[in-house]
Amino acid sequence: MHDTGASTLFDDLREAVTAPDASMAEALQLCRSGTLLRAMLLVIVVLGVGLMFGAHGPGSWLADLSGAATVAVPATLLWVLMACAARHLIARAAPAVQVAAASTLGAVAALMLWWPMASVGMAPGSTHAIAPALTGALLATLVFQSERWRQRARLPAAAAARLADLQTRIRPHFLFNTLNTAITLVQLDPKRAEEVLEDLSDLFRAALGALDQATTVGAEIELARRYLAIEQLRFGPRRLEVEWDLDANAAAAKLPPLALQPLVENAVRHGIEPADKGGTIEIRTRRRRDRVLISVTNTVAPGPSRPGHGIGIASVRERLRLMHDLDADFRCGLTEDGRFRVSIGLPC
Template sequence: MPDSGTSTLFDDLREAVTAPDLTQAEALQLCRSGTLLRAMMLVIVVLGVGLMFDARSLTTWLGELSSAAAVAVPATLLWVLMACGARHLIAKTAPMVQVAAASALGAVAALALWWPMASVGMAPAHSTHAIAPALTGALLAALIFQSERWRQRARLPAAAAARLADLQTRIRPHFLFNTLNTAITLVQLDPKRAEEVLEDLSDLFRAALGALDQDTTVGAEIELSRRYLAIEQLRFGRRLDVEWDLDPHAAAAKLPPLALQPLIENAVRHGIEPADKGGTIEIRTRRRRDRVLISVTNTVARGPSKPGHGIGIASVRERLRLMHDLDADFRSGLTEDGRYRVSIGLPC
């Protein structure tokens, strides 16, 4: 019989690919900066193209576009804020009702910005009646809402591919064999320590084969990484020096499951294992206002190291993008002092 954890993983992948519809407004992630940025760009482009049909010159078109943008840009921001605040109510309705609700909020947002300008004679020349900005706001809101839904659907195959790639990085045969050999050696020398190693290994594989759709936290990922490094410490001994610099206020930030351990495993494989004298791995977390910063830094071996495929880092980067969109920041490369660092920035 197949392993239940593996079956659960592939069931999750199949459901992700065959999901029939996105009926939850929350799934559209309306409260993120990426949504606001795409909405602003879409509104400006649509207005710009529409105003081209009546513009007699480039100067006239730029003037009309700037006048329309004076209403459209703050109205778009207001719509995103209202849609974000009402997302829990919108999520309880049918898909068509969701679009209608988004359109109604768009009309309200457009009128809320147009009316004060019209009262002082500053309204755009093409919107002398309230019906024009109301319909424009409603149509643009519906277009933005639907485009976010289409974008979410298009991301489902990418999410499945990222999960498959992640599965390839999670179960490394050499790590499993080395750990089992270490446990076998410890059975006679230190049975209690051998039991602890097998418990740590069990926890790692339980997380690796667990449900990928359940978000985890920085604190949970740190604890899992400690277990992984405890196993590797038995193999490398003094060659592996680990420095922890952790901010307790960063522990609650959301992460995809098993996002940190593959980065630390890469640091061990490419920074510690090929070095005769070993090296140092530094794991650091910090909270800065509404952002959490995570870094994994390792010394680099002077001699040749095993070439990597980049699957682990690519998988973590992709899953962070799928979870946090443009709010996540992922960087990797050599530092000025010759060490290799992977840095992650997350919203709280």
């Protein structure tokens, strides 16, 4: 008998590594703050190196770079905005057309910033429009290609993160404990036993599903509820207390699949299981303007802690970075009152 779930997962990994250029262009994160920062840095560095050839000294070079930056910086911002607005059209085009579109937008952005300054005699460099147009086109092409190369370089990291996530999510002891709980409930409470098996089925269906499609905070919360419901049957409601503090406005934010469940599982394994009297897990979501904040906090057992491998947390951090780039914030550590907290910040 073949494990179709695992086969599907490894097929997804193979497809991710061999994705065509068109799919990679669709995945280019042109609308992220990280893209803008990298584009600005790349443009300034290239201009700075180019202007060294005509500078008569450090002072002359700084003056030339400052003048060029008055056009280059806002032009780069304008290019990123236009490329972001046209990203869906760019993604559907052939690779050569994608590069041509990015180059054309770069030339347009440079001219839109250079022309008003040239009309009042403030434009640096050449008085002919061809120079800023070509410079904008070349720099836009360089930025676009660098983002594509960066995406290609990240694909093996994405595959590694998926494999690590697979290792953390298939827990034989959790499966056996859940099945033993269901067997015990079959005679005592058949309906509850059926609910346990349904929860287990949903969890493993999600665990072996596709990892390259975004899910939502609301869906992740529902999976965490199912997991904790199973664990509360094993530990009992007094030993495992769960506090939910959820903001309905945060439910639509995008998350990688199974980003929350491994964090909740870590809280159970390292915070509740080692403690003789159990403990409490608090799951909190909040929306603050254009950001969604998620936290998983658990009490810590007294005495020396049992160190984990950190695979689950590392996998979640890596997949958040792959999805949201610099717009995602991931922190973990002890709070002032001695609890352990994992905090996630996401764009809406």
